[in-house]
Amino acid sequence: MQNVQQPQKRKLSDEIIAEDEDYQRDPEHPRNLIPEICRLLYSQEAMTGSGGAISMRRNDKIYVAPSGVQKERLQPEDMFVINDDGDTLKLPLNGKICRMSQCTPLFLTIYRLRGSECVIHSHSKRAVLATIISSGNEFRISDLQMIKGIYKRTENRNYRFGEEVVIPIIENTPTDPELQENLVKAMENYPDTCCVLIRRHGLYIWGTTWQQAKLMYECYEYLFDIAIQLKQLGMN
Amino acid sequence: MQNVQQPQKRKLSDEIIAEDEDYQRDPEHPRNLIPEICRLLYSQEAMTGSGGAISMRRNDKIYVAPSGVQKERLQPEDMFVINDDGDTLKLPLNGKICRMSQCTPLFLTIYRLRGSECVIHSHSKRAVLATIISSGNEFRISDLQMIKGIYKRTENRNYRFGEEVVIPIIENTPTDPELQENLVKAMENYPDTCCVLIRRHGLYIWGTTWQQAKLMYECYEYLFDIAIQLKQLGMN
């Protein structure tokens, strides 16, 4: 990770300062949307205990939430701004001492492999339970209208009612580099998926736009919840 | 569907502009109520992932929410205004590019068959689970005080405690025209019902007023929830 004191970086940083001031006028600026969606997910008990994070891209800049903080209290000024190589372009504006989300390398990997504009990582209990009730390395579901909200990438369209959504489950690992390797493999082996589940950990979901990422997050959560409740009812 | 550029339509559209401006003074105008109730249902996890929609009628105009959008972010200006034939009288006021809810033909069918003023379509998980725990083509429930909140149409009164509420379940179909056909049949075969369930999809509920539709929506959801929990408890 390079230092922002390099001349070239400082120039870029100056441009960004101007652009970043827009967030006070633009409610859909990543600096505003990330805290807003974090609060929403917190209220759904999917971003408590500092677990999870959201990242968004706007042009050449990638916004990342800080690590280890109360996600429902994030402010627009708390974001890190980095580039595709992970270089820090801008630290939190408020001078708070904090680290960038530890998921940052995985966010960058997803941006690189899929050209997304938004990645959501959560420790959602439904996602975790979905990985535990699925004995193999896949969560499979079909015959629910809600799968029509999921994007089928290789065919550039959403799933149809009669089709099956297959989500890869990767094993959790003690360290992030290993996890990243597993994530890449899963994304390569499942070119259709917009979601990777991590066993007993959570999920990563991405979308071409932040709206698509958020809507699909809600659809996936819905599908996990139905699967869990059907299991509790002893049905399919 | 006809084009709004026709002279006759433009005249009607002018009248509507005047009437529509009322929504800024009238909190119970459909332009205000639809977003408000969508937000409420979203907060109950019954309108996430862009699934579901609400339509209301006021005199000759029918208001319909757009399709594929985040329902908790709807604004009064986002509504489509159509007539009983489905002709577009007014596009969203904000110039946003979006489609009318895909449920529109089903909304129109319900308005035509039942003379309602409000139709709620949701992908409620409770409704979906209710269709899965019901093996046949009906969801039946009785012996709960809450059924007194449900309207029994052929007798023009609400259900009594000792009576049974029967809700038809139609099979989900890949395309909407087929679904509409099934919906019409169910409404004809069950003249008492104010609700049709769609297997593994959700429900349609309608009422003479928006208040009745919303109150009955809550009663039906309550009944589904009790039925699901009793099933989990191994009881009836």
Added chain:
Amino acid sequence: MQNVQQPQKRKLSDEIIAEDEDYQRDPEHPRNLIPEICRLLYSQEAMTGSGGAISMRRNDKIYVAPSGVQKERLQPEDMFVINDDGDTLKLPLNGKICRMSQCTPLFLTIYRLRGSECVIHSHSKRAVLATIISSGNEFRISDLQMIKGIYKRTENRNYRFGEEVVIPIIENTPTDPELQENLVKAMENYPDTCCVLIRRHGLYIWGTTWQQAKLMYECYEYLFDIAIQLKQLGMN
């Protein structure tokens, strides 16, 4: 029920008008508290579908919510004011056409028998499930710290951890006069209780103050929820 046009009543009504204007300065006036607590219970899914109602007494006046309306939308002006005999002292201030809560005779009975200042009636799903998992005519629970929040009337103190809370369950009836008879019997047979459950219907809870009624409502709901979850887990 007598008419407010009688001279004596009009005098009382005049006094009340003066007193009632206080509600705009007093956030704990029944006209403010009833809508506030109704909204709270609605948000907990315990007052949806127009089911349930709250009544409070202040000196000689009893405030009662209207019937059949959306409880989360109640306004201070929507209340009926009656006396101990059920005579209407004041209709809703806004001229809305509506009926007084159908539970009013039961509210009056509880005020008469127990000298309470607040009665809460809800169709809470937890209360309904508690009556279904209890085969006999009592819901019994013990060995939970939360029972220390329940008032034991004959001993003028709250329950202790080692004691058992016993709540009578009365059968639901098609009409209210019968229900009232059952309620009176249960209150006589269970002089300690501040709650009566109605099978497959809901509950009535009362308290010496509105704070006590609300706090006990929350404690009872907590106890029902634990009992239901333990049953789901196959434990006690």
Added chain:
Amino acid sequence: MQNVQQPQKRKLSDEIIAEDEDYQRDPEHPRNLIPEICRLLYSQEAMTGSGGAISMRRNDKIYVAPSGVQKERLQPEDMFVINDDGDTLKLPLNGKICRMSQCTPLFLTIYRLRGSECVIHSHSKRAVLATIISSGNEFRISDLQMIKGIYKRTENRNYRFGEEVVIPIIENTPTDPELQENLVKAMENYPDTCCVLIRRHGLYIWGTTWQQAKLMYECYEYLFDIAIQLKQLGMN
């Protein structure tokens, strides 16, 4: 407990008045944070029925919520201020008649043994159920990413994914002095833990900062919830 009328105490009290006025400018003052977090826990049904309390320390002063009140209605002025010996430095500023939380001796014990700055006591249903599904005197959980949010005290670091979190469960007792004795023993026997569960009662959680206490509270709740749901699903 000594009286605030002693000269020495009055001097301290004067200093505190000055310092306490800061709370109107400082949103993270204990007088503001305690009500805010109580409201949050109430909304999660973990602080209803007046059960539970929060205490925070700032320098030499310890802030404690009052007992037996509606925790979601607490105001900054409602707090008691005491010192490490439990002497009252300041009564609620609003002159309301109320008692200090009955948990105060346990709060003081935890401050003394662990040097924390915040203690949360709740009657959380998940905590209570966790103590019931655990037959022995420990709640054990592992193999969940969320345990990385829990602090392992003797090693001055957070738990790792492969490790097991062990939380002692003490039996509930009719009176507080006995409970305190059990709490001290559990804290001595489990030097790593930041949480003690009380059978059929609830939990105490503490942290070096209020942020750590709150974040760990959320992590523990998450772990309890997963354990309960896995038990319902018949899985581990």
